Amino acid sequence: MASVLSSPVVDTIVSAARLVLSPLFTGPILLSLTYRPDTVRHVLGIVAEHLPQWAAASLSSLPHPPAITVLRVLVALGLLRTANRALNTMAHNSWRLTAAPGWDWPNEIAVVTGGSSGIGKGIVERLAALGVRVAVLDIQDLPKDLQGNARVRFFRCDVTSSESVAAAADAVRRELGHASILVNNAGIARTAPILQADEAFLRRILGVNLMSMWFTTQQFVPHMVQRGKGHVVTLASIASFVALATAADYSATKAGALAFHEALASELKHQHKAPHVLTTVVHPNFVRTPLVQSFEGRLQRAGVRMLTSDRVADEVVAQIKSRRGGQLVIPSSATGLSGIRGWPTWLQEFVRDRVASGAVKP
Structure with a gap:
């Protein structure tokens, strides 16, 4: 079987995708950018002091509307993914979300x-x-x-x-x-x-x-x-x-x-x-x-x-x-x-x- 079915690159990409599609990861970031932008700017400013000039310049423009839009899309996709996984579990278990009873x-x-x-x-x-x-x-x-x-x-x-x-x-x-x-x-x-x-x-x-x-x-x-x-x-x-x-x-x-x-x-x-x-x-x-x-x-x-x-x-x-x-x-x-x-x-x-x-x- 060729490496197309088992590759470190594929594993890395999948792991990264799971992270960015996790509402537990993207949700707090979105909330911070939406409701505490001044705090975020302050934190980014502190971080920028320790970065090269080109990276600091990039951070200084955050948060901005496109970033918030992207995060909203990622949160929505993550919630859909979570719902899909729950439905898959239910489908495999006669539409029951809870574990089967009676096991010892x-x-x-x-x-x-x-x-x-x-x-x-x-x-x-x-x-x-x-x-x-x-x-x-x-x-x-x-x-x-x-x-x-x-x-x-x-x-x-x-x-x-x-x-x-x-x-x-x-x-x-x-x-x-x-x-x-x-x-x-x-x-x-x-x-x-x-x-x-x-x-x-x-x-x-x-x-x-x-x-x-x-x-x-x-x-x-x-x-x-x-x-x-x-x-x-x-x-x-x-x-x-x-x-x-x-x-x-x-x-x-x-x-x-x-x-x-x-x-x-x-x-x-x-x-x-x-x-x-x-x-x-x-x-x-x-x-x-x-x-x-x-x-x-x-x-x-x-x-x-x-x-x-x-x-x-x-x-x-x-x-x-x-x-x-x-x-x-x-x-x-x-x-x-x-x-x-x-x-x-x-x-x-x-x-x-x-x-x-x-x-x-x-």
């Missing part, structure tokens, strides 16, 4: 697929630290540092098999109880051009990254609906929005994961009348995990700044702790990519070209 972490049970390594392991560690009892569903053995954790139980499970998932779910219910949190995290990846993809891996990646979500959801969500409480977290990717050259299979599964999340949220609200069963979808950029070891060097040469699994796990568990559903793009500076399908075609193609140019280099 020591009495909650979480199921995390692919919890033996990478992002999943980080999520397991943080949930257990919160007091949640965690069931790890994986084909890999539980790492030694988790084996002694009394709040973590391992259930060997091939998530591509509905029979294996059903057996593991029965064991979880028998040994721990009914899950109130489901984290669909399991995933695999491998780079290969479309013309060189083999059928066995295509079926495997579709099973692990996508079909498994149906199997786990069918096992654990019915009781959440019955109780009227739960949280389903779907691990997708930035590739949900921008298809990656030499990783069409991975991109397709992550776009499918986003579609799964959106459909599940709608069904929970309208078909099952369960507005307190929360849903969250997570779109991280590339993360330094065993998943990308085979092509990490290529990503680094393309200028990609790799995320850590701890960074992603922190944000996922913080979202669970908030008792709200939502959509997380990590890093948040890449949030604008979620709207790429609405961009002009030439701009979409520019981004895809930049991504592809980095992906196909050996």
